[in-house]
Amino acid sequence: MTTIRDVAKKAGVSVATVSRYLNDSGYVSGEAARAVADAVKELKYELNPVARSLNTKKTNIIGLIVPDITNPFFPELARAVEDVALTYGYTVILCNSDENPEKEKNYIETLRKKYIDGFIVTSNQLDAPHYANIPLPIVALDRAINANIPTVASNNREGAGIGTRALLERGCKKILFLRGPEELNPANDRYEGFMDVIRHSGIEHHVAICPFHFTESEKIVESILQEQKDIDGIFASSDVSAAGALKAANTLGISVPDELQIVGFDGIAMGEMLSPGLTTVAQDIYKMGAIATRVLIKRIENQTEEQHFYEVPVELKIRGTTRSVEE
Amino acid sequence: MTTIRDVAKKAGVSVATVSRYLNDSGYVSGEAARAVADAVKELKYELNPVARSLNTKKTNIIGLIVPDITNPFFPELARAVEDVALTYGYTVILCNSDENPEKEKNYIETLRKKYIDGFIVTSNQLDAPHYANIPLPIVALDRAINANIPTVASNNREGAGIGTRALLERGCKKILFLRGPEELNPANDRYEGFMDVIRHSGIEHHVAICPFHFTESEKIVESILQEQKDIDGIFASSDVSAAGALKAANTLGISVPDELQIVGFDGIAMGEMLSPGLTTVAQDIYKMGAIATRVLIKRIENQTEEQHFYEVPVELKIRGTTRSVEE
Incomplete structure (x- = not known):
């Protein structure tokens, strides 16, 4: 393998000069630069990326x-x-x-x-x-x-407003909002966006904290839907939670979208695989x-x-x- | 920052000796080794992992x-x-x-x-x-x-046999096998496993080449089910294809599992989110x-x-x- 020493010898300069040239780390005369460039080309010298990292502190x-x-x-x-x-x-x-x-x-x-x-x-x-x-x-x-x-x-807050309006425009009279974990900023922004719209709508609503996790969301929604049979819309802060809600509705024999409409948030590929396909506020992930x-x-x-x-x-x-x- | 020179000075040995010791790349006397070890400890010297890579050719x-x-x-x-x-x-x-x-x-x-x-x-x-x-x-x-x-x-071949038998034991009389891409070894092994079992069953079957892709699988299955209305079982070589098959059945108003049973292969998490949940030959991914x-x-x-x-x-x-x- 060609080494930096071979390049220096060929170019008639010191190893330090070759190193300065290759690593762009100090003064090299125009003449020396040309000689090194020619030697590198002729010898097909490839700069060792690890050695280079040591100088440049960069690894790509x-x-x-x-x-x-x-x-x-x-x-x-x-x-x-x-x-x-x-x-x-x-x-x-x-x-x-x-x-x-x-x-x-x-x-x-x-x-x-x-x-x-x-x-x-x-x-x-x-x-x-x-x-x-x-x-x-x-x-x-x-x-x-x-x-x-x-x-x-x-734009999580605005997006949640869009999702909420989608349910209102489609006639929902009592909406369950599946709020994500409270320590999560995007989840909180989506909650704000939901409240921005629902607050002025006069529509009855219910908020439940719900992790972005399929099985847990399914359980939470199943228990809520059993108690509050008049819920006719669910807006979930994540598609995974929405999938859990859809599954819960199926288990309880509630027809989606005839008796219950569901909107998710995320736009992950899984949404279209569900039956029916999930309406969602899609992020451009x-x-x-x-x-x-x-x-x-x-x-x-x-x-x-x-x-x-x-x-x-x-x-x-x-x-x-x-x-x-x-x- | 402490350098290798500081360590050498402290230990009263050469830089080369410290380097040989740290990189385990040559003879170091017991006395020198102890002196270097003490100096490293005392100065809290951390070996630069990039410099180390240059010697050991390892990066972890x-x-x-x-x-x-x-x-x-x-x-x-x-x-x-x-x-x-x-x-x-x-x-x-x-x-x-x-x-x-x-x-x-x-x-x-x-x-x-x-x-x-x-x-x-x-x-x-x-x-x-x-x-x-x-x-x-x-x-x-x-x-x-x-x-x-x-x-x-x-064990793809054996696994496909298990999946096929699952459909036979549940009364399927005409089975569609969604074979994966022919250039894929695991897909071919699953095909062999399906044939091992179906060949001796006397049950009518149909094999369709089908990429491991949701929308394409959905289209392929939809067109086959429209032509062959007596298919009552589908074994798909991947869960994504099985999800496409389930969606096609839903679109055509074919009830799963009453009129059509479906088994997938993979065991990805998405399977349980579908309605009904997907029966599958689960790999331990x-x-x-x-x-x-x-x-x-x-x-x-x-x-x-x-x-x-x-x-x-x-x-x-x-x-x-x-x-x-x-x-």
């Missing part, structure tokens, strides 16, 4: 921290991050945090030492010291905002991941940022769990 | 190559790989290949130069030169076997990922391997798309 690797890749929202996000990273010559390390601050901290610490270039993070811990003091570029995705960390998120990756790489490469908060619009996708709009 | 990073993380089989696999890797102090780079040999080749080439320690690969290209000649530990998951590459897979990771890390760490082929048993999960067994 970014970390993606998600709570759990098996939650169907995150594979679509991961796919976008990897696709866009690849076009910039970056690869992606996948980290499942389980929302555990210790795990997040360990990941950041371990990968920082390996000169990872930056992180895209979906976490509720963004104000925790391991993020606040991190000496690396970082972009927050979907969740919580720290003033120093650029954030990419959907791929676009969120793509923007976050571009913003991160810009920061890594010290390019100026235009903005600090990126809001990605949602879109109402009408499928079979809702009826036609009443005239 | 492994690559996971999957066709597409948004196919719901792969997030569960990725989760297992990451969980197990973490317990051994390894992190995981996620690579979506889209079954594109050029993309796979580029990933392997790029990551090899960064001293990645090995790869876990789900690919149909395992006989391609970029795998056959790779100078790194590699483990094949789910797909195809190359004599030099350890493989972890389900997490276990497959966990075994592959352990085998890979053993190879990386030059531990002896006990075996070359790991077969993970499947399990029939009965849910709502099948009826009770006929007496």
Whole structure:
């Protein structure tokens, strides 16, 4: 294998000069630069990326921290991050945090030492010291905002308003809102958006805290529907919860959408596989991941940022769990 | 920050001696070793992992190559790989290949130069030169076997026999088998398993090639069910195809499981969210990922391997798309 010494010999300069040239880390005369460039070309010298990392402290690797890749929202996000990273010559390390601050901290610490270039993070811990003091570029995705960390998120509040109106326009008279975990910013924004619209509608409503988890949502909705048989609309803050609600309705023999209409939030691929297909407030998950990756790489490469908060619009996708709009 | 020079000075030895000691790469006298160890401890010197990689050619990073993380089989696999890797102090780079040999080749080439320690690969290209000649530990998951590459897979053929018998025992008289892509080994093994059982049953059957894709499966099944109204059982080689079949039945107003019974293959989480819940031949996806990771890390760490082929048993999960067994 050709070494840096071979290149230096061929170019008639010192190894230090070759290193300065290759790593762009100090003065090299025009003449020396040309000689090194020619020698590199002639000898087909490939710069060892690990040696280069040691000089530049860059690896072209970014970390993606998600709570759990098996939650169907995150594979679509991961796919976008990897696709866009690849076009910039970056690869992606996948980290499942389980929302555990210790795990997040360990990941950041371990990968920082390996000169990872930056992180895209979906976490509720963004104000925790391991993020606040991190000496690396970082972009927050979907969740919580720290003033120093650029954030990419959907217009959750507005989106929830759209979902709520979809149920009202279709004649619902008593709506159950499945609110997500209270520690989750997007869930709270969706709750606000629901309240913005329902508050002025005069329509009866009921709010239940409900984790973004299929079986638990199914159980919660089954028990509520058994007690409150006049509920004719459910708006769930996540598609997984909406799927649980649909399953509960099926179990209880409640016909969807004739007796009960359901709207979800997320737009994950699973929604169309359900019967009937799930009407949902769809986030542009791929676009969120793509923007976050571009913003991160810009920061890594010290390019100026235009903005600090990126809001990605949602879109109402009408499928079979809702009826036609009443005239 | 403490440097290797500070350690050498403190220990009263040369930088080269400290480096040999830390990287375990040459003779160091017992006295020098103790002096270096004390200095490292006292100065709280942390060995730079990138510098270490340059010496050891190890990074404690492994690559996971999957066709597409948004196919719901792969997030569960990725989760297992990451969980197990973490317990051994390894992190995981996620690579979506889209079954594109050029993309796979580029990933392997790029990551090899960064001293990645090995790869876990789900690919149909395992006989391609970029795998056959790779100078790194590699483990094949789910797909195809190359004599030099350890493989972890389900007992697909046997599993398909179990799924087929489940339909026969429940009274099906005409069964549609949704065979996966012909270039896919596991799909072919499942086809063989179906034929093993159906061939001797005297039951009428029909085989359709069907990609592991929801919408395409839905269309294919819808058109077949419109023509062959006496089909009363469908065995799909993947849960995603089974979900498409269920949706087609719903669209056509065919009652599942009363008029038509459906069995899938995979055991992904989405199966229980469907209505009725999907009866399926469940692979132990997490276990497959966990075994592959352990085998890979053993190879990386030059531990002896006990075996070359790991077969993970499947399990029939009965849910709502099948009826009770006929007496």
